[in-house]
Amino acid sequence: MxxxxxxxxxxxxxxxxxxxxxxxxxxxxxxxxxxxxxxxxxxxxxxxxxxxxxxxxxxxxxxxISSQSKDGYRWEEGPNSFTPVPALLNLIAEVGLTDQLLLADGKLPRYVYWEKELLPVPMSPAAAIGSRLLSVGGKLRALGGLLGFVAPPPGREETVRQFFQRQLGSEVVERLVVPFTSGVFAGDADQLSALAAFYRVASLEERYGSLFAGAFLRAPRSQPDPLSPQIQPVPKRGQLGNLRQGLxxxxxxxxxxxxxxxxxxxxxxxxxxxxxxxxxxxxxxxxxxxxxxxxxxxxxxxxxxxxxxxxxxxxxxxxxxxxLYPPVAVVTLAYPEEALPQPLRGFGHLIPRSQGFRTLGTIWASCLFPERAPQGYHCFLNFVGGATDVAYARQKGIPPISALSPEERAQVVHEELSQILLTRPVEPIRLGERLWPQAIPQxxxxxxxxxxxxxxxxxxxxxxxxxxxxxxxxxxxxxxxxxxxxxxxxxxxxxxx
Missing domain, CATH: 3.50.50.60 (FAD/NAD(P)-binding domain)
Structure with missing residues (x-):
């Protein structure tokens, strides 16, 4: 009417x-x-x-969500995978995509680029003891924090850096927390709220007195949502999911x-x-x-x-x-296997800003899921920008990432990958470049x-x-x-x- x-x-x-x-x-x-x-x-x-x-x-x-494909490659220009929680898996089953579900190996190593080396992130107490990512002093400081030997809360809201530095020490913050924060949120550890961004961890101290006590004493979660019987095999801890044709x-x-x-x-x-x-x-x-x-x-x-x-x-x-929503660019590049370490096996790597690089992190997409690259090649999703990019650009006297052309952003990523990952000089195959002017809420x-x-x-x-x-x-x-x-x-x- x-x-x-x-x-x-x-x-x-x-x-x-x-x-x-x-x-x-x-x-x-x-x-x-x-x-x-x-x-x-x-x-x-x-x-x-x-x-x-x-x-x-x-x-x-x-x-x-933006899945792309070209010339035998398949990649994501937004979210790149998901944690297979029941609500999401049941939705996938309901809409008839069970046979399209892909689960990556949860044991694939994650790396941090530190002092010109890719060092695996320790995923267990035993791995932490032998890890070269932290010094002996850094490990002892982190252990003391886990056991509750830390300064009391300051009585005000803490940033991510303040909370984890008080809890686990500066080495854990610089080498693990800061790159993880930039990788997940494209965020600044000096600006994000620990309680808002990392609620499950940050609330343990308030409720139980320490992270260690909280890990053991916290009340068990309510009965988890039942999983659709169509989801087989049941995902294991640490696995990530995607779909055959992309998210x-x-x-x-x-x-x-x-x-x-x-x-x-x-x-x-x-x-x-x-x-x-x-x-x-x-x-x-x-x-x-x-x-x-x-x-x-x-x-x-x-x-x-x-x-x-x-x-x-x-x-x-x-x-x-x-x-706030900072800009983030996703630059997708591919390289022949012979220009990469052999065998190439991993989830990807994160780069602390202190290492002087512009790229926040890189996902080794073709190591995670099948049919992401033709045989003999590997595909990499690279994330550039984030909440700390403007300050980084100002310090270096260069334009912010949003002011660069797609070609210039791809060149930045290629030059940095050449130092971090490539074993010999080779030109990249440029698959895609997507700038999100307002990417992830802070x-x-x-x-x-x-x-x-x-x-x-x-x-x-x-x-x-x-x-x-x-x-x-x-x-x-x-x-x-x-x-x-x-x-x-x-x-x-x-x-x-």
């Missing part, structure tokens, strides 16, 4: 579409949320009904199940509230549309959600705008308080409007699925009560 637009300046003969829930953003979070809501609401409203609308501004689903298979399979619930090329431009509910204005390939719904969920990045909420909830918009100091204030503002000022995204409490794909399913259940329970 045609209605008068509830927004000045939004003109034309506009179509009104009534829905129970509108989900904005078709990344893995939005897709999972829409699927669970559609299943739950259809069971009460009857098959054939479409109470949910999932809108995506681009022409594809998956958000930051994009999962969002594409969910999208197929959603059918007409999903609308691509629908850009949300307006968000209003009145007695009828929430009005969402969209620019679509077919023209302007208004959708009115009882519930709206934004599964967008924080900066995009902030723009939509600027007028409707200024406080929430301001809080979301305070969440859980900086005060993050947990910001999120609590955000949720309170949404509940008080715009009830029925929610956010569900990786800036809340975990950036991994499994976290995204967990959050989406929990929110779907919360919404469905609200209608059942």
């Amino acid at each position: 045609s209605v008068s637009a509830p927004e000045q300046g939004y003109e034309g003969d506009l179509t009104l579409i009534p829905k129970k829930v509108v989900v904005i953003g078709a990344g893995i979070t939005g897709l999972t949320l829409a699927l669970r809501l559609q299943q739950g609401l259809q069971s009460s409203a009857g098959q054939g009904s479409q109470p949910v609308l999932l809108a995506e501004s681009s022409d594809r689903v998956g958000g930051c 994009k298979q999962l969002p594409e399979a969910i999208a197929e199940k959603l059918g007409d619930t999903l609308h691509l090329g629908w850009q949300a431009t307006h968000l209003k509230q009145n007695e009828a509910g929430y009005w969402v204005g969209f620019k679509t390939p077919e023209g302007s549309r208004w959708v009115v719904a009882q519930r709206v969920v934004l599964t967008l990045p924080a900066y995009a959600a902030a723009a939509l909420l600027r007028e409707l909830n200024p406080q929430a918009s301001q809080l979301l705008s305070g969440i 859980y900086t100091l005060g993050h947990r308080q910001r999120i609590a204030q955000l949720q309170e503002s949404l509940a008080n000022q715009t009830p029925g409007l929610s956010v569900c995204a990786n800036y809340l409490d975990g950036v991994a794909l499994g976290d995204c699925v967990r959050r989406a399913e929990a929110m779907a259940q919360e919404i469905l329970n609200g209608w059942d009560s």
